[in-house]
Amino acid sequence: MALKLDIERGGPIGASGDSAAGKGCLTLFFMVFLGMGLAATAAVGFQAAREAAVWLWPKTPCLVRASGVDTTGDDAAPYQPTICFEYTVDGRSREGRTVSRGDLSSSIYDDARRIADRFPAGSRTACRINPEDPNEAVLEARPPFIAFAALLTLIFVAVGAGGLWMVWRPRRDDQGSATRSISQRAGGVSGAKVELVVGLIFTAVGGVLTVLLLVIPLARLALAANWVETPAEVISSTVRSWSTDDGTSHRADVLYTYEAGGRSWMSNRRSFFSLSSSDVDDCRDIVERYHEGRSVSCWVDPDDPSASVLDRAFRPVYLIGLFPLVFLIVGLALLAHSRRRRPSTIPGDPPTSFGGDTEVAAEVTLEPASGPVAKVIAMTVAALLWNGIVSIFVWQVVEGFRNGSPEWFLTLFMIPFVLVGVALIGGVLYAVLGVANPRPRLVIAPSSPRLGGRLRLSWTFSGAVGRIERLTMTLEGYEKATYRRGTDTTTDRDVFASTTLVDTASEWEIANGTAETDIPVDTMHSFRSDNNAVVWSIHVHGEVPRWPDVIEAFTLEVRPLSRRELLP
Amino acid sequence: MSELRIDLDGNRSHFLPGDDVAGRVVWRLTEPSEALELRLFWHTSGKGTEDVVIARSHRFDAPGTYGEQEFRFRLPAGPYSFSGTLITLAWSLELVSLPGEGTERVDIVVAPTPVEVRLQSLGRPPKSEIIRIGPVRR
Numbered sequence: 001m002a003l004k005l006d007i008e009r010g011g012p013i014g015a016s017g018d019s020a021a022g023k024g025c026l027t028l029f030f031m032v033f034l035g036m037g038l039a040a041t042a043a044v045g046f047q048a049a050r051e052a053a054v055w056l057w058p059k060t061p062c063l064v065r066a067s068g069v070d071t072t073g074d075d076a077a078p079y080q081p082t083i084c085f086e087y088t089v090d091g092r093s094r095e096g097r098t099v100s101r102g103d104l105s106s107s108i109y110d111d112a113r114r115i116a117d118r119f120p121a122g123s124r125t126a127c128r129i130n131p132e133d134p135n136e137a138v139l140e141a142r143p144p145f146i147a148f149a150a151l152l153t154l155i156f157v158a159v160g161a162g163g164l165w166m167v168w169r170p171r172r173d174d175q176g177s178a179t180r181s182i183s184q185r186a187g188g189v190s191g192a193k194v195e196l197v198v199g200l201i202f203t204a205v206g207g208v209l210t211v212l213l214l215v216i217p218l219a220r221l222a223l224a225a226n227w228v229e230t231p232a233e234v235i236s237s238t239v240r241s242w243s244t245d246d247g248t249s250h251r252a253d254v255l256y257t258y259e260a261g262g263r264s265w266m267s268n269r270r271s272f273f274s275l276s277s278s279d280v281d282d283c284r285d286i287v288e289r290y291h292e293g294r295s296v297s298c299w300v301d302p303d304d305p306s307a308s309v310l311d312r313a314f315r316p317v318y319l320i321g322l323f324p325l326v327f328l329i330v331g332l333a334l335l336a337h338s339r340r341r342r343p344s345t346i347p348g349d350p351p352t353s354f355g356g357d358t359e360v361a362a363e364v365t366l367e368p369a370s371g372p373v374a375k376v377i378a379m380t381v382a383a384l385l386w387n388g389i390v391s392i393f394v395w396q397v398v399e400g401f402r403n404g405s406p407e408w409f410l411t412l413f414m415i416p417f418v419l420v421g422v423a424l425i426g427g428v429l430y431a432v433l434g435v436a437n438p439r440p441r442l443v444i445a446p447s448s449p450r451l452g453g454r455l456r457l458s459w460t461f462s463g464a465v466g467r468i469e470r471l472t473m474t475l476e477g478y479e480k481a482t483y484r485r486g487t488d489t490t491t492d493r494d495v496f497a498s499t500t501l502v503d504t505a506s507e508w509e510i511a512n513g514t515a516e517t518d519i520p521v522d523t524m525h526s527f528r529s530d531n532n533a534v535v536w537s538i539h540v541h542g543e544v545p546r547w548p549d550v551i552e553a554f555t556l557e558v559r560p561l562s563r564r565e566l567l568p
Numbered sequence: 569m570s571e572l573r574i575d576l577d578g579n580r581s582h583f584l585p586g587d588d589v590a591g592r593v594v595w596r597l598t599e600p601s602e603a604l605e606l607r608l609f610w611h612t613s614g615k616g617t618e619d620v621v622i623a624r625s626h627r628f629d630a631p632g633t634y635g636e637q638e639f640r641f642r643l644p645a646g647p648y649s650f651s652g653t654l655i656t657l658a659w660s661l662e663l664v665s666l667p668g669e670g671t672e673r674v675d676i677v678v679a680p681t682p683v684e685v686r687l688q689s690l691g692r693p694p695k696s697e698i699i700r701i702g703p704v705r706r
Contacts, residue, residue, distance in 0.1 A: 181671040183607040183662045186620040478694045479687065481616030481654040492615055494653045495694055496687035524685050527647040529619035532612045532655045534647075539695040553694070560646040563586045566680055 034160025040153035051144040057128035062087035069112045075240035077105035081115040089134040096137035109268040195338035202331025214321025220272040224312040227299040232258035239283045249276040252286035261305030316395040364447035366554035376431040383424035434548040438463035448557040452521030460512040468542040471510045473502040480533040525560040571596040572672035590640040604628040615654045648679045652687035
């Protein structure tokens with residue numbers, strides 16, 4: 001822990017034996033990261049260079065002898081285009097079989113077939129010849145998309161190099177003096193900057209994945225509503241299995257054929273959202289359902305007969321795309337919040353004068369921290385997200401019971417999640433009822449009272465104020481400290497001052513009235529920095545029988561003492 | 569071994585907001601420094617992540633290996649030096665040799681009272697933060 005704190009605060013590492021050992025471990029750890037990243041980046045760069053080099057190769061005419069789709073023998077990507085073409089170099093005829101230097105194998109039959117369809121047998125086209133080896137020729141020069149993989153490998157390089165820099169960076173404040181500078185840490189990585197960076201990452205990753213996993217599949221599903229039902233026959237049905245870092249993945253691969261647009265087509269697209277699974281039994285069920293030789297119906301795009309799908313019904317699996325949507329929403333919320341955060345301020349502080357004596361407005365209408373409509377929106381979004389995700393697994397549970405093979409572990413595991421979902425729905429209803437409540441309007445004078453000064457409050461209610469049975473208003477001052485614990489950001493609050501302004505059950509006093517109080521002089525004025533604050537607020541609580549209470553908080557600015565008040 | 573020193577007039581350590589903080593900085597460096605910077609700042613400690621804000625600063629360019637200079641800063645209206653349950657806010661003056669071979673710091677109290685403001689906890693979060701299940705009746 002001490003070592004971690006030293007790194008975060010920029011203090012010297014190596015001041016003790018423990019931290020010296022930690023420095024060695026960290027160096028080794030980050031060097032492994034850097035080494036892996038560099039090796040992977042070099043491999044990616046080498047392959048990208050190989051693929052890009054094709055653009056410089058000379059072109060020569062060629063004749064396509066054969067074209068089709070073949071299997072690769074790799075269950076992870078079992079299909080690849082196979083094209084045989086003939087070309088002549090130096091008066092000698094040669095045969096080529098390479099479409100491009102990149103890997104064109106795919107788990108989707110249609111992908112391989114589309115490439116093969118671009119080079120039909122008997123057609124004449126141009127191929128590119130390797131000037132250093134005329135026996136190597138390719139039909140296409142493709143952009144080296146593999147270079148994008150470097151974005152991933154460079155993360156390892158950045159973590160490794162950044163970590164080593166953090167461990168070994170020279171420190172300005174630990175040489176020649178026993179005192180370590182605190183002021184050097186001013187203007188460092190503030191909470192707003194962290195929020196901005198994390199928000200950008202979440203928004204970018206969540207946005208891309210939401211488009212890929214939610215928007216595109218659902219859009220395709222919607223477009224397929226106009227596709228034409230067409231007879232088809234399953235010609236091959238098998239469970240594909242391959243090893244991954246997490247074990248073995250499986251996919252049911254159902255290859256079917258159909259007639260459309262005057263020719264025969266093959267495809268293995270079962271739905272618009274296809275995921276591999278770790279559950280081989282699910283895949284076997286699908287293979288049994290679509291067994292070889294079975295006559296089925298597929299849905300064909302009338303504008304593009306090569307596009308088809310076996311199942312165009314909406315399935316719960318499409319909701320998996322809600323996961324990245326959560327990331328996107330969190331990212332956008334972080335970005336919005338980082339924009340709302342003001343920089344650290346010194347209250348009333350023009351640099352050339354004593355800011356504590358500046359004039360303020362006579363009175364001001366306070367804004368509630370969050371209105372009832374905002375509460376409804378927040379609760380609804382939370383309930384939709386939570387229950388949308390939970391419903392996917394609840395569906396699995398229900399399906400298990402319907403099929404006579406209940407998944408008991410999943411059922412028990414889901415109970416607390418479902419209860420939270422029900423509570424959130426209850427919260428939405430509670431918030432909706434709260435919208436119908438009377439709304440308080442608070443005016444204070446002066447607009448920014450001083451410590452020790454008089455605060456005059458006047459209030460009115462809009463709406464059915466007669467429903468409020470009892471009204472209390474409390475002026476509170478509290479500390480607010482935000483800190484990070486692991487990956488979580490937590491905010492603690494602690495009240496140091498509390499004064500009851502109003503406590504009445506009188507109907508006419510509830511409807512409108514005034515109250516006065518002195519701000520305690522021996523406390524702290526309002527203050528706010530990136531992670532710490534002293535907040536003064538008026539808490540309104542109206543008790544409504546058999547209905548959600550009126551509960552709102554209004555923040556006000558309490559200023560320091562004026563210079564005149566300070567001097568004897 | 570370099571020596572940096574901050575001497576406050578009258579050896580004061582307590583100031584009212586709006587007071588002038590005045591004194592003299594003295595330095596004897598083993599090697600010439602690019603500059604010295606005197607900073608008046610506050611920083612937080614406690615449960616929250618640390619915040620550091622420089623209120624005033626003065627830079628002494630090409631100070632040579634030894635010398636002394638007088639300074640005077642006017643303190644702002646706040647924030648006060650205070651200590652609560654979650655947060656402690658303290659003011660300091662710091663003399664830093666740039667690009668960073670030494671630091672000297674003097675802590676001061678900026679408050680209306682002779683000591684920092686002490687906030688006594690009422691032992692609860694604000695009422696608006698208390699989650700209620702159902703209506704509250706007294």
